[in-house]
Every structure is written in C-alpha cells, then in structure tokens.
Amino acid sequence: MKILLLEDDVILHESLKIYLEMEGFEISSAFNAHDVYNITFENSFDVYIFDVNLVGENGFEILKSLRESGDNTPTIYTTALVDISSMSIGFSLGADDYIKKPFDPEELVLRIKSRYIKNDYLLYKNIHYNPLTKEIYQDKHLVVLSNILSHIFDLFISNINKIISNEILLAQLDNPNQNALRVNISKLKTKLNLDIKNIRGVGYILEDI
Template sequence: MKGRILLIEDDHILAESLSKFLQIHGYDVSVASSYDEGALKTFDEKFDLYLIDVNLGDGDGIELLKALRDVDDDTPTIFISALKDISTITRGFNAGAEDYIKKPFDPEELLVRIESRLKKQKSKTLQYGDIIYKDGRFFKNGEEIILGDVQRDILLKLLENKGKVVPKESLYNLMINPSPTGLRVILNKIKKKTGINIKSVRGLGYVID
C-alpha cells in the first residue's frame, strides 16, 4: 500500500471514480461525502494525505482545513475545486494546503501531484538526541534501527509531537489490531531498540519529552 488517503467530496460520482482510480494505483482510500463526515474521519483515523473539495454541501472545505490545522493536524492536503478565482486559491494555500487542482482535471495529473507530495513527506528529517529519522527510516549513531512498520509509525507520531501528550486513541489508529496490551508491547520494543524514554500519562496517552 502506497498510503492512506481521505477523499472529502460531495459529488458521489466523482468520489467513486476517483476512489477506484487511486485504489488501482495502490492507495487505500476512505471517502467522506460531507464536511461533518470528513471531520469525524480525521479524528477517528490516521491518513497520509487529504483530498478536500472546497465547496461541500454542508460547509467550506477551506474552513475545515483551517480547523484541522488549529488542532495541529499537519496531514498534507490537496484541494480539488471548480473554483478558479485567485482569491479562493489564495485562501486555500493560506489555510495550509500544499496543493490546489482545478476541476475538471486529468486523474493522472492528480496522481502525479499525490505521489510528489507523499515523496516529500517521507523525505523529511527529524532528530532527537542521537536518533535521526530520514527517508522513512530511523538511525542511531549512523546505524539503522530495525523497526516494523507499526513501530516506526508510532515512534514518528510521538517524535512529531515531542513534548505533547499523544492520545492513546491516536496511536491505536496506527495499529493493525489495536488494544492497550498490544500498544504497551509495541512501546516497550521501541524503548529497547532506541533507548528513548516514552512516558505514560495516566488516562491520556504517551509523551516523549
């Protein structure tokens, strides 16, 4: 799987065709047909990228992204819209979008933009003490730390929110079979492999200081 995409689009025909197209090209696509449904899905699940229509039947897609950015959701976002005026495009980028594609568009062009955006996301670099995250992998003193996909995703989530408590529900969303015991096992493995002190905040979640 290349990545998880949330498509928020109230045109059911377009949403269905785009979803099938992206699935054929290796993406796991979840579809929301309204502002409210899209907002709920962003809180319930973890995605690698959002595709949001600007004009939703029950709200403004740009306002939705602003609300997500206000709660520190930095998921890369591409707006899709029939609105082509510069003021709307400017609003979209000012809200925190990484890209904006105008309807009608060639699905192949959208695919190129998605792949480019996710490639940039994976190439970002983070450092915590002697631990470095680069190109989707973790290193310690120059040697790669071998982590499973879920372990890597959870550690990255914690480091991206360094100093903040990450709710355990957010970590469950990264697991295949989420459970309190399973999460504790994964966190203990990460601690042993990295030496990073991951603290439990009772009743809330976990934090790396």
C-alpha cells in the same frame, strides 16, 4: 499511503476512489464535514484530498478547523475556484496544492506521487519495487501481477533471505491449500525469475544470490 477523499459528487467520488485504489493507495471516503471530523478523530492519513464547494461547511472551513486542532496533514484541493483570492485562502490555511476541475485522475496521481512519495525502492537483481505504490519494474519495464501474486511478491521482496511460513503465504490465497500455493509460487518465480526455495514443512525463502 492512506488518503482521505472528501468529495460530495457521488459519481466523481466513486470514480476517483476506484482510480486511486488501482494505483495502490488506501482510500477512506468522506462526503461532508461531519464525515471528515468523525473519520479523522480516530484515524490518521498521509494526504487529504478535499473538494472546496460543499453543502454546509466548505473545504476551506473544514481545513481551518483541522489546522486549529493541530492536524497538519498535507492537503490538495480539487475545485473549480482557481482565482487568486480563492487560492490565497487555501494556501493561507496550509493547503499544498490545487487541481482545477474537471481534471484527469492521472494528473492527481502524478501530483500525489511527485509531492509526497519518496522513491524508496527495494532492489532485487534487475527488479525495482516501490512498496508504497506496489509498482514493480523489471529492466525498467512495468510488471503487472494479479492481486494474489502481488501480495505474495510483497512478502518475499520485503523479507529477502528470510523464511516466510506456509501459514502466512496461505493466508494470501482466496482458497488456501498447498497445491494452490505451489502453483502461485511457480507462477511468480517464472514471471520475475525469482530464486524462491521451498523449505520443506516450514515455508519458502527468496534468496539473494
């Protein structure tokens, strides 16, 4: 899920960005109206997270301009302004939600997931995988993988019973070589009890048996 984060407090911005990226979201940064207009001109997003109190154009004015240009991207405001008048302005412009500052980043994540993410899990044996958040559950327990193993797992679970070429798999490694690939495949098989088979000279396949 692609999110545009508009927040002019550099420290808060960076902490939110890191937290959201750890949750599997793809974050683009904006610190003012100029950033927003430039970024949204060339990119589309699934959700906007906009601060209201900004130098220059505020979050309300920015969203108003975007809506007038035909941009209807779902939007969450982060603000200390939670009086009825301010909330009314935001909702009238097409905002979906408010979250009052200061807030726990986990609350923001929960609101994003509950509002905008459908639980379209991929299933394999006792494994449930959410391709949007990259969360893996085995027997209802969250499984945490390294970045490399997570990327490799995503390839296999999204292509069950299809051969993944050695070239594609090697591209997931920091130092691509066949020995490192074998080691990582072995770790993944052991960690999640996967039926991954080596197709000699071609690649690997996750079989649904």
